[in-house]
């Protein structure tokens with residue numbers, strides 16, 4: 532069985548990003564949050580756009596006030612008032628100052644700002660009580676960035692700070708990668724959708740909904756293709772249709788060694804190359820990863836045959852599918868899981884045969900990251916105690932017990948912001 536890290540490496544090496552030419556679309560700035568930039572963005576403007584004041588106060592000629600102090604203030608004549616957004620009309624001459632407000636353009640002739648608290652105003656005269664240095668409280672034009680400088684590289688996800696940069700640089704339509712299309716199908720004769728009454732032996736299809744939620748959370752478009760029975764013809768048709776419409780296909784179920792586990796056989800029949808059939812991970816061992824060659828009508832499609840057990844499907848999504856989706860979607864870095872180190876106040880147990888992932892809650896305490904395993908059964912069929920968790924603790928192969936207080940590697944999952952007690 533393939534070790535987890537090798538499986539991740541193999542999957543990522545076979546996953547190719549979208550094409551910055553063919554897979555680019557332009558979206559309005561107001562709709563760009565969460566999208567991935569497909570071209571670098573450079574500025575047409577200097578930042579700041581002009582010399583401006585960092586304080587409310589007075590724009591002065593530094594040489595005029597070089598000896599000013601509270602006991603020997605310098606008196607200057609205020610010749611203009613410069614609020615933000617106004618273009619100064621006067622050049623400051625020796626013995627003159629301008630009233631200036633934060634963010635307002637520096638007037639020609641002035642080379643420093645004295646903050647209001649260090650001045651005293653009397654009519655059209657201002658007394659300067661301190662000696663500024665040259666350019667004190669002046670934000671110089673181009674000091675942060677110059678026109679032509681690269682503001683954002685391609686391949687970054689656009690969060691609030693990136694959106695602010697694009698707005699300030701007056702980019703109103705943004706080149707982003709199109710959203711990935713991810714087809715999802717559930718396989719199994721026993722499955723019924725959540726709105727159907729259950730007959731004996733039937734199981735509700737939860738994977739389809741969970742996987743669609745995960746795909747949407749990842750910024751891709753889920754295509755929910757429904758439940759497919761364990762009949763080779765129907766399954767082959769469904770897989771072929773999924774492959775022809777999607778960039779990535781996720782099926783769940785039918786990948787183990789059972790009599791009705793047809794997925795691998797059908798993938799081969801459809802011409803896919805199977806790269807992985809099982810991984811040394813618990814939960815999630817029977818996982819199939821295959822690729823379909825690109826054709827004229829569609830780009831290469833990656834296929835993940837996830838195990839049917841509900842917890843196994845989610846854990847393998849987080850561990851293997853999500854990094855592949857991030858890379859395929861055009862992100863230039865940060866594909867893998869968010870790992871952090873922490874400690875558990877209880878012993879953690881595993882069988883030692885496969886790399887084991889235990890689900891639970893991660894919090895920040897004064898001592899650092901604390902992980903508490905969920906109460907209840909750690910069966911891969913028990914999806915109930917997976918709810919409200921935000922991390923998986925990793926127990927390496929060969930270890931059957933991690934003693935309380937020992938550093939452990941933790942993987943953050945889902946929307947899973949770390950909880951504060």
Ligand SMILES: Nc1nc2c(c(=O)[nH]1)N[C@H]1C(S)=C(S)[C@@H](COP(=O)(O)OP(=O)(O)OC[C@H]3O[C@@H](n4cnc5c(N)ncnc54)[C@H](O)[C@@H]3O)O[C@H]1N2
Pocket residue numbers: 717718719721722734735736737738739783784785786787788789792814815816817837838839840841843911912
């Ligand atoms: N002889 C062996 N049997 C099994 C092995 C093995 O190595 N040798 N591996 C076990 C492990 S581990 C897993 S995980 C499962 C995976 O099996 P499949 O991927 O073939 O999945 P199914 O057999 O179709 O279903 C397993 C289980 O999950 C339920 N299921 C399936 N789809 C859904 C869905 N969409 N929503 C909710 N639940 C679903 C299904 O009813 C079964 O209970 O194989 C073990 N067996």
Ligand code: MOO
Pocket residue numbers: 812813814815816817838840843911912
């Ligand atoms: O490894 Mo399977 O995924 O436990 O149930």
Ligand SMILES: [Mg+2]
Pocket residue numbers: 784785786787788789791792
């Ligand atoms: Mg099976």
